[in-house]
Each structure stands twice: as structure tokens, then as C-alpha cells.
Amino acid sequence: MLKETKHSFLIQYKFYILVVVLLITLVAFDSCDVFNNSSNEVSIVFAGDLLLDRGVRNRIEHLGMDSLFDSSIDSVFGKSDVVIANLECPATAIKEPINKKFIFRAEPSWLMSLKDHGITHLNMANNHSMDQGRKGLVDTNRNILDTGLTPLGYGKDTKQACQPQLIATTPRNVYVFSSLQVPSENWMFLEDKPCVCEDSFETISYKIKKLKSKEPNSVVIVQLHWGAEHTRVPLTYQKQQAYLLIDSGADGIIGHHPHTIQTVELYKQKPIYYSIGNFIFDQNKPINSKGLLVQLKVSKKDITFNQLEFIIEKCTPKILYE
Numbered sequence: 001m002l003k004e005t006k007h008s009f010l011i012q013y014k015f016y017i018l019v020v021v022l023l024i025t026l027v028a029f030d031s032c033d034v035f036n037n038s039s040n041e042v043s044i045v046f047a048g049d050l051l052l053d054r055g056v057r058n059r060i061e062h063l064g065m066d067s068l069f070d071s072s073i074d075s076v077f078g079k080s081d082v083v084i085a086n087l088e089c090p091a092t093a094i095k096e097p098i099n100k101k102f103i104f105r106a107e108p109s110w111l112m113s114l115k116d117h118g119i120t121h122l123n124m125a126n127n128h129s130m131d132q133g134r135k136g137l138v139d140t141n142r143n144i145l146d147t148g149l150t151p152l153g154y155g156k157d158t159k160q161a162c163q164p165q166l167i168a169t170t171p172r173n174v175y176v177f178s179s180l181q182v183p184s185e186n187w188m189f190l191e192d193k194p195c196v197c198e199d200s201f202e203t204i205s206y207k208i209k210k211l212k213s214k215e216p217n218s219v220v221i222v223q224l225h226w227g228a229e230h231t232r233v234p235l236t237y238q239k240q241q242a243y244l245l246i247d248s249g250a251d252g253i254i255g256h257h258p259h260t261i262q263t264v265e266l267y268k269q270k271p272i273y274y275s276i277g278n279f280i281f282d283q284n285k286p287i288n289s290k291g292l293l294v295q296l297k298v299s300k301k302d303i304t305f306n307q308l309e310f311i312i313e314k315c316t317p318k319i320l321y322e
């Protein structure tokens with residue numbers, strides 16, 4: 001009798017251990033947390049200019065934020081650990097426009113929908129983040145954080161704004177540098193005040209070298225808001241600037257601002273996407289109505305880049321699979 005009780009206790013005990021192990025496994029596999037995932041590969045996507053004002057505002061007010069996301073985009077974002085887009089407008093209720101030609105503003109509540117559709121990071125190092133003044137810039141950062149998204153290229157001062165940002169740690173560290181390289185109209189750059197990063201190429205180069213000497217196995221991507229609008233090829237000096245960053249240790253360069261897809265070049269086996277074009281935008285000329293998603297897969301030893309071209313119809317990107 002005693003032996004039988006002991007035996008059934010052992011069976012029960014084993015059963016409980018099995019349940020606990022199963023639960024731990026499920027929780028581990030269910031997690032998309034790039035800082036704790038058990039996967040041997042991290043999947044990162046870069047998308048271009050994302051505007052939530054003007055023609056896009058009109059569409060959102062009539063049809064809602066969900067109307068901007070086609071299932072082909074949802075599907076790619078849904079399979080990615082990190083999705084970075086360039087937020088080409090402040091997202092704030094503060095209306096303190098600075099004196100410039102194009103002034104944008106998005107409603108902060110719309111950010112949640114970006115998160116719901118898989119976006120995880122928003123680049124702020126562009127020439128529109130400050131459209132509603134410094135208060136609007138600070139508030140945009142706060143609203144992005146409050147939504148559970150991560151801003152890139154912004155800081156309480158230039159030192160913080162220009163730090164390389166760690167976006168994944170497994171299977172190895174992946175850092176992003178973000179920098180604005182086009183002039184921002186009527187905006188006073190003050191290095192001790194909240195701002196977006198405007199680091200020079202020499203400074204970025206120095207920082208990449210420093211980071212790579214400390215962490216040779218890390219991956220470094222540089223995101224640049226640069227180039228000439230509505231053109232298909234980069235300027236000659238942009239090539240020299242891109243080569244300098246790759247010579248310094250960058251593993252890839254992603255550009256935006258021209259609102260067009262520009263040349264993609266391999267230099268020392270590292271890709272330079274001079275401009276990936278618009279993502280969600282209201283410009284409807286053919287040159288502005290195509291964009292690229294750059295998909296980056298990082299394993300312990302390899303990095304692969306893949307590009308997906310999409311068309312933009314009624315502000316909405318849609319991937320055309322063959």
C-alpha cells in the first residue's frame with residue numbers, strides 16, 4: 001500500500017515537472033523580445049518616409065489608420081522582430097509651427113495603430129520632427145515612448161541624440177546610428193537642448209570605429225536622412241560619405257528623404273541603399289509612388305539583406321508579389 005502511494009506520488013510529481021517545463025518552453029517561444037529571444041536569427045525591417053498629415057490625414061479622418069496597412073505589409077511586419085520607419089512629422093497635440101514651407105503634425109493617438117501593425121521603432125532624425133517647435137519635438141518623443149515604441153535619433157541634448165542605439169542583442173548586438181544630413185529650415189540647432197542627431201560624417205565614422213574596436217562582432221547600420229528630393233541617383237559626395245562610413249566598419253547604410261527609390265550599391269560587399277523612398281505618403285507622381293522595404297537577417301555569423309519593392313496607392317503601400 002505504502003509502495004503504491006509512493007509510486008503514484010512520483011507519477012504526479014513527474015507530471016507537474018512536465019507541465020512546468022512545457023509552460024516555460026511556451027513562454028520562451030511566444031516571446032518576440034529581441035533582447036531575450038532564443039532564436040538564432042533576428043529579423044529587422046527598414047521602411048522609408050511615413051507621413052501622417054496633409055493627404056494622409058484626410059484619408060485617416062475618413063477611413064481610419066487601418067486603411068493605410070495592406071495585408072502584404074502586415075504579413076512582412078508580423079514576421080519581423082524589429083520594424084523601423086522614418087516618422088516624417090511630429091506626433092503631438094501642441095500647435096506651435098515654426099516658419100517653414102511644409103509644416104506637418106500628426107495626432108498622437110494614431111501612433112498606437114503603427115504599433116498594432118508591427119512597427120517597433122520610429123526615426124526622428126529628419127527635417128520635419130521639429131515642425132511644431134522644440135516643445136512639439138519633446139512631446140513627440142514622449143508620445144512615441146508612451147505608445148510603447150522606441151524613438152531613434154532623438155535626445156535631450158546632442159550627445160544623447162547621436163548615441164548608437166542598440167536594437168537587438170541576440171544572436172548578437174545590432175546598433176543603429178541615425179543622423180539628419182539636410183538643413184532644417186528656421187530651426188536653431190542647440191547642442192544642449194532637445195534635438196535630433198545631426199552628427200557629421202567624420203563624427204559618425206569616429207563613433208563607428210570606436211564601437212567596432214570594442215565590439216568587433218556587433219552589427220552597425222547607419223540610417224541617414226539625406227540626398228536630393230525627387231531624383232533617382234545620389235550626389236557624388238554622398239558616395240564618398242557612404243564609403244567613409246563603410247570603411248569605418250558600418251555593415252549597411254539606409255537612406256531616406258528624396259521620396260524616390262535611388263541606386264542600391266554594394267561597396268566592399270556592404271549594401272548602400274541611398275534612398276528607400278516613401279512608405280506611407282500622399283505624393284502621387286509615379287517617381288514617388290514606389291518604395292523599398294529592406295529586410296535584414298542577422299545570425300551569429302552572417303548578415304543577409306533583402307529588398308521588397310512596393311507601390312503606394314492612395315497613400316497605402318502594397319507589395320506586388322510575382
Ligand SMILES: [Zn+2]
Pocket residue numbers: 088126127128225256257
Ligand atoms: Zn525629409
